[in-house]
Amino acid sequence: MHEFLQFTVIGIAIGAVYAVAASGLVVTYSTTGVFNFAHGAVAMVSAFSFSEMTVTHGLPVWLALVVVIGVEAPILGVLVQLLMRRLFGASVERSLMVTLGLLLILLGAADEIWGGQSSRQPGQLYSGATSYSVLGVHLTVANLLVMIVAAGVAIFLGFFLKRTRTGVAMRAVVDDPDLLAMAGASPARIATMGWIIGVVLAAVAGILIAPLQGGNLSQTTLTLFVVNAYAAAVFGRLRNLPVTFVAALGVGLGETYIGNYLQQYEPGFTQNWLSVPSQTLPIVFLLIALLILPQDRLRAVGRAVTTRIPKVASLGQSLVGGAAVVALALLASVALGTDWQGIVRQGLIFGIVALSLVLLTGYAGQVSLCQVTFAGVGAFAMGKVTGGGSWLGVLAAVGLSAGVGMLVAWPTTRLRGLYLALFTLAVAAFADAWFFTNTNYLFDYNHSSSLLIKRLGLFGISFEGNRAEMILLAVAFALASILVLALRRGVFGRRLVGLSDSPAACATVGLNVKATKLAVFGISAGLAGLAGALYGTNQGFVGALDFQFLISLNVLLMLVIWGARSTSGALVAGLCSAVLLQKGGNLSGIILGVGVLVIGWLPNGIIGTGWPMLRELVRDRSPGEAPAPEAELVEDAGHAA
Amino acid sequence: MPLDPITHMALEVREVSVHFGGVRALDSVTFGVMGGTVTGLIGPNGAGKTTLFNVLSGLQTPDQGRVLLAGREITRKKPHQRAQLGLARTFQRLELFWSLSAGENVRVGAEAVVQWWHPSHIRQTLGRGTPVRPGGPGTPAHGSAGVAALLERVGLGGLDWEPVDGLPTGQARLVELARALAIGPQVLLLDEPGSGLDDSESAVLGDLLVELAGEGMAVLLVEHDMDLLMRVCSQIFVLDYGQLIAGGTPEEIRANPAVQAAYLGSAQ
Numbered sequence: 001m002h003e004f005l006q007f008t009v010i011g012i013a014i015g016a017v018y019a020v021a022a023s024g025l026v027v028t029y030s031t032t033g034v035f036n037f038a039h040g041a042v043a044m045v046s047a048f049s050f051s052e053m054t055v056t057h058g059l060p061v062w063l064a065l066v067v068v069i070g071v072e073a074p075i076l077g078v079l080v081q082l083l084m085r086r087l088f089g090a091s092v093e094r095s096l097m098v099t100l101g102l103l104l105i106l107l108g109a110a111d112e113i114w115g116g117q118s119s120r121q122p123g124q125l126y127s128g129a130t131s132y133s134v135l136g137v138h139l140t141v142a143n144l145l146v147m148i149v150a151a152g153v154a155i156f157l158g159f160f161l162k163r164t165r166t167g168v169a170m171r172a173v174v175d176d177p178d179l180l181a182m183a184g185a186s187p188a189r190i191a192t193m194g195w196i197i198g199v200v201l202a203a204v205a206g207i208l209i210a211p212l213q214g215g216n217l218s219q220t221t222l223t224l225f226v227v228n229a230y231a232a233a234v235f236g237r238l239r240n241l242p243v244t245f246v247a248a249l250g251v252g253l254g255e256t257y258i259g260n261y262l263q264q265y266e267p268g269f270t271q272n273w274l275s276v277p278s279q280t281l282p283i284v285f286l287l288i289a290l291l292i293l294p295q296d297r298l299r300a301v302g303r304a305v306t307t308r309i310p311k312v313a314s315l316g317q318s319l320v321g322g323a324a325v326v327a328l329a330l331l332a333s334v335a336l337g338t339d340w341q342g343i344v345r346q347g348l349i350f351g352i353v354a355l356s357l358v359l360l361t362g363y364a365g366q367v368s369l370c371q372v373t374f375a376g377v378g379a380f381a382m383g384k385v386t387g388g389g390s391w392l393g394v395l396a397a398v399g400l401s402a403g404v405g406m407l408v409a410w411p412t413t414r415l416r417g418l419y420l421a422l423f424t425l426a427v428a429a430f431a432d433a434w435f436f437t438n439t440n441y442l443f444d445y446n447h448s449s450s451l452l453i454k455r456l457g458l459f460g461i462s463f464e465g466n467r468a469e470m471i472l473l474a475v476a477f478a479l480a481s482i483l484v485l486a487l488r489r490g491v492f493g494r495r496l497v498g499l500s501d502s503p504a505a506c507a508t509v510g511l512n513v514k515a516t517k518l519a520v521f522g523i524s525a526g527l528a529g530l531a532g533a534l535y536g537t538n539q540g541f542v543g544a545l546d547f548q549f550l551i552s553l554n555v556l557l558m559l560v561i562w563g564a565r566s567t568s569g570a571l572v573a574g575l576c577s578a579v580l581l582q583k584g585g586n587l588s589g590i591i592l593g594v595g596v597l598v599i600g601w602l603p604n605g606i607i608g609t610g611w612p613m614l615r616e617l618v619r620d621r622s623p624g625e626a627p628a629p630e631a632e633l634v635e636d637a638g639h640a641a
Numbered sequence: 642m643p644l645d646p647i648t649h650m651a652l653e654v655r656e657v658s659v660h661f662g663g664v665r666a667l668d669s670v671t672f673g674v675m676g677g678t679v680t681g682l683i684g685p686n687g688a689g690k691t692t693l694f695n696v697l698s699g700l701q702t703p704d705q706g707r708v709l710l711a712g713r714e715i716t717r718k719k720p721h722q723r724a725q726l727g728l729a730r731t732f733q734r735l736e737l738f739w740s741l742s743a744g745e746n747v748r749v750g751a752e753a754v755v756q757w758w759h760p761s762h763i764r765q766t767l768g769r770g771t772p773v774r775p776g777g778p779g780t781p782a783h784g785s786a787g788v789a790a791l792l793e794r795v796g797l798g799g800l801d802w803e804p805v806d807g808l809p810t811g812q813a814r815l816v817e818l819a820r821a822l823a824i825g826p827q828v829l830l831l832d833e834p835g836s837g838l839d840d841s842e843s844a845v846l847g848d849l850l851v852e853l854a855g856e857g858m859a860v861l862l863v864e865h866d867m868d869l870l871m872r873v874c875s876q877i878f879v880l881d882y883g884q885l886i887a888g889g890t891p892e893e894i895r896a897n898p899a900v901q902a903a904y905l906g907s908a909q
């Protein structure tokens with residue numbers, strides 16, 4: 001009983017921090033319509049700068065608090081609002097990409113400034129380790145402080161949103177933007193307030209969580225803790241603050257009870273199944289929160305800001321493009337040094353992952369943040385079937401990942417946009433924390449440190465050599481892109497685009513929306529699984545770190561930059577991802593993030609926008625030869641473009 | 642081969658109610674639409690017409706009440722199942738596939754119902770060709786020829802490869818009409834198809850609706866253009882604040898004092 005009370009106190013304290021973070025998310029979302037995926041990164045950067053000032057430079061705590069919470073966070077909030085303003089009225093998917101870009105920038109900046117995964121001492125918010133004893137339960141100053149702050153935040157938000165003019169206007173935005181304009185409030189000012197409050201609350205949460213984390217800060221724990229806040233916010237449907245608050249406390253308590261119970265009474269289970277409960281449980285909570293969301297009704301959405309899809313390449317054109325890719329790969333295998341050859345090989349593999357995203361996100365409008373996870377599942381099948389490195393393994397890889405893809409899609413066919421993205425993020429994080437690092441005999445992903453996969457052979461040709469492997473990968477990419485374009489030209493492709501533009505209209509002409517979503521997830525995940533299997537053959541082994549969430553994010557954002565609806569975009573995106581991962585170091589996140597922020601407003605990406613513009617230019621120069629109508633807006637004419 | 646107008650209840654609505662918070666959008670609405678006729682549905686803004694269409698097409702679950710399609714209960718069917726049973730609709734706020742061309746929009750509709758085992762597919766494979774007038778009840782558009790013929794029929798001939806996001810509203814509405822017709826529906830629900838159409842387009846639309854009814858289709862038409870309604874409807878029902886306040890021939894409705902009160906009361 002005593003123990004139970006003790007855990008209750010700890011659980012409430014942790015829940016209180018989640019509540020602060022989650023209410024920040026909710027305020028921002030409900031005033032701006034943007035879900036801030038960079039929320040945790042903001043918390044992390046704030047906690048790090050607080051610790052930098054107090055621990056490293058010996059600034060007094062009050063001064064550091066004023067600087068971080070009173071100056072740094074609001075400035076960041078205003079900056080974000082300035083970035084987002086351009087995206088007003090843009091689709092959920094687009095603003096989502098931008099906050100993901102922001103996440104990468106903040107992570108990269110922290111890496112650059114504070115160096116890698118190294119953990120730091122949190123700043124001392126209070127001196128001494130005094131703790132009080134109430135009814136035999138220890139109550140540390142840290143616990144007490146967190147609870148007081150959370151209560152303060154709750155009271156402040158309640159007062160601010162109900163009693164002040166700005167607050168009332170902020171609540172009105174959710175219900176009726178027109179009403180707001182009538183009341184004379186400026187939407188831009190409201191949105192700025194929404195961002196400032198959101199960022200400040202993230203900063204407060206970041207500074208508060210540090211002492212509760214056993215006295216050290218690391219980037220991963222800080223960024224991950226926000227997953228719990230996501231769960232709480234989703235329980236509150238991203239709108240309801242009181243429900244979010246209660247849910248946050250519930251999540252904190254649940255995490256503490258379950259984590260401690262498992263560690264004490266089921267150590268075997270913990271060892272075998274949950275390498276780190278504190279990392280796996282939050283994700284499980286988020287998954288549950290998303291799974292119990294009510295069915296999303298099919299709704300008429302009217303006209304969103306859409307873009308014309310450039311005309312799709314014909315079969316002939318895609319064959320020529322495919323041949324060009326293989327020819328270029330051959331050239332690269334002669335002209336480039338070993339180092340760069342390796343990068344190109346990896347780039348071709350990421351290119352196939354990007355192709356799977358062209359189908360899923362570019363055509364069908366379904367955002368997936370776990371595409372590389374599907375690749376990891378493929379590599380797993382490849383490594384486990386017939387000793388690793390057979391065509392049967394490739395088949396198994398495609399089949400297993402397609403199956404897993406459909407399994408992931410099954411509950412999410414009810415969800416869309418943001419919730420779908422969150423669900424795939426949770427799946428990716430869950431696989432990172434549980435599947436890829438699992439040492440349980442059943443799923444043992446990698447016996448000791450890696451799962452061995454041999455190179456393939458075909459009709460007596462071995463792909464042992466790196467040049468042969470390069471050709472194999474180029475052929476695989478070419479075939480995959482020809483397949484994707486063929487699908488797009490056919491019945492299925494039209495359905496996918498229809499699904500992306502208006503699911504309601506699809507249903508009312510007799511299309512089974514759920515089945516179509518399952519099918520596209522299956523095909524796309526299967527393609528990603530193929531990439532995973534090839535990744536294994538190329539590298540010779542796969543390990544726990546090969547298929548992490550951040551790599552999914554990398555490939556997705558890179559594809560958005562180059563053009564999510566274009567197969568040549570996929571090739572360039574794959575190659576650029578490989579270059580960044582191999583050569584970019586700390587800067588890669590920043591480069592990619594800035595790229596997304598700059599290009600984010602071009603819905604067809606660099607290639608989808610640039611190619612037609614180039615043709616336009618050429619046509620202007622030579623007015624004599626009007627192009628045939630079919631030749632208009634042809635993208636993907638050559639992958640080399 | 643034009644079918645004789647069939648006088649059966651193609652669509653029945655029985656005591657359907659829907660509320661949104663405190664608003665009673667539909668209050669125990671009951672009526673029916675005959676096969677082979679064009680039936681009008683009118684009412685002031687916010688009367689519940691679009692909500693009723695959403696209930697009929699399965700996008701909105703009613704609090705109570707039943708919907709029958711050719712005598713068959715479809716209240717619990719999903720939207721796509723209703724479409725496959727022959728119910729098509731258009732939207733008041735256009736709901737096109739904006740990144741596709743006009744022809745591709747129509748094809749998505751046609752391909753959702755035309756499968757390899759479908760009679761019209763088999764007919765075409767056997768060399769009997771596309772129906773001359775695709776889009777009638779039971780004659781979905783099939784293949785490029787069918788789609789082109791259907792576009793021609795709604796007055797959009799030659800716009801097959803025209804991107805819809807560049808079309809004027811009137812023509813975009815006609816694309817939606819063609820997409821709905823592409824499934825060869827028995828019952829067609831049109832939510833203000835005439836708004837945004839110029840006079841000549843509107844005249845073409847009126848003729849087309851009469852022609853479709855002549856082929857046996859049941860058309861339910863929500864429209865504010867009284868001239869169009871008077872010209873094509875054999876029956877008109879009137880909704881006001883979610884309640885059905887009148888029903889009858891166009892002349893009866895025009896003369897009905899309750900209808901005049903509803904319109905005058907809300908319009909001014």
Ligand SMILES: Nc1ncnc2c1ncn2[C@@H]1O[C@H](COP(=O)(O)OP(=O)(O)OP(=O)(O)O)[C@@H](O)[C@H]1O
Nearest residue numbers: 661664666684685686687688689690691692693733
């Ligand atoms: N999704 C919804 N949520 C809340 N209220 C709604 C919703 N849809 C419709 N309503 C309300 O239901 C009532 C009926 O609306 P509906 O759109 O069906 O009217 P209508 O007859 O189509 O009007 P109009 O001629 O303007 O198109 C209105 O009061 C409307 O505000």
Ligand SMILES: [Mg+2]
Nearest residue numbers: 690691692733
């Ligand atoms: Mg309406």
